[in-house]
Amino acid sequence: MDRRRFLQTGAAAVAAISATSCSRSRTKWRFLTDQDGRTLAALCDQIVPPDDYPGAAEAGAVEYIDRQLMRHYRRHRAAYRRGLADTDRLSLSRFGHPFAELSAIQQIEVVHNLERERRMYFRALARPAAWHRPCDTPSCAAMSRAATRRRVISTSS
Numbered sequence: 535m536d537r538r539r540f541l542q543t544g545a546a547a548v549a550a551i552s553a554t555s556c557s558r559s560r561t562k563w564r565f566l567t568d569q570d571g572r573t574l575a576a577l578c579d580q581i582v583p584p585d586d587y588p589g590a591a592e593a594g595a596v597e598y599i600d601r602q603l604m605r606h607y608r609r610h611r612a613a614y615r616r617g618l619a620d621t622d623r624l625s626l627s628r629f630g631h632p633f634a635e636l637s638a639i640q641q642i643e644v645v646h647n648l649e650r651e652r653r654m655y656f657r658a659l660a661r662p663a664a665w666h667r668p669c670d671t672p673s674c675a676a677m678s679r680a681a682t683r684r685r686v687i688s689t690s691s
Contacts, residue, residue, distance in 0.1 A: 562597075563600050564600050564601060564603075564604045565600050565603040565604050565611065565614075566596075566600045566603070566614075566618075569618075569622070569632065570614075570615070570618045571596060571600070572632070572634035573618045573621055573622055573632065573633045573634050574596050574599065574600075574614075574618060575591035575596045575634065576591075576633050576634040576636075576641060577621065577633065577641075577645070578590035578591045578595045578596055578599075579591045579592075580638075580641050580642060580645050581645075582595070599614075617648075617652060620648070620652060621633045621644065621648060624644055624647060624648070625640075625644050628640075628643070628644065628647075629644075
């Protein structure tokens with residue numbers, strides 16, 4: 535192969551690669567779709583709503599979950615896809631709009647339904663730390679006992 539042929543082949547390859555990368559849709563998500571991101575942001579803000587401090591979405595919870603679904607929590611991808619699709623499906627069937635477009639009252643109603651009907655998905659969404667394997671160090675055991683005490687105290691009052 536002569537130099538001219540080599541350069542032509544290389545230029546064609548670069549053009550093909552750049553055309554392929556330019557044709558991909560621009561999105562800030564690694565795993566989530568734009569709709570998934572909107573739904574997850576609204577769900578996260580129902581769990582930790584904004585008040586004097588940022589809510590979960592503004593604090594970066596959605597970006598964190600998205601990154602982790604591409605890394606350590608790959609095994610939870612299908613559950614998130616199903617759960618987010620079910621959330622929007624339930625919202626559409628009850629209120630005629632996707633979850634992210636519902637009023638706060640309507641979103642709360644959908645979240646309560648998810649909590650009752652989709653326990654595993656809701657638990658994973660509300661407690662991503664539960665994805666980790668149990669820690670056997672003394673500090674982890676102490677944190678676990680403290681969290682249990684907080685739950686017992688908050689449910690008994």
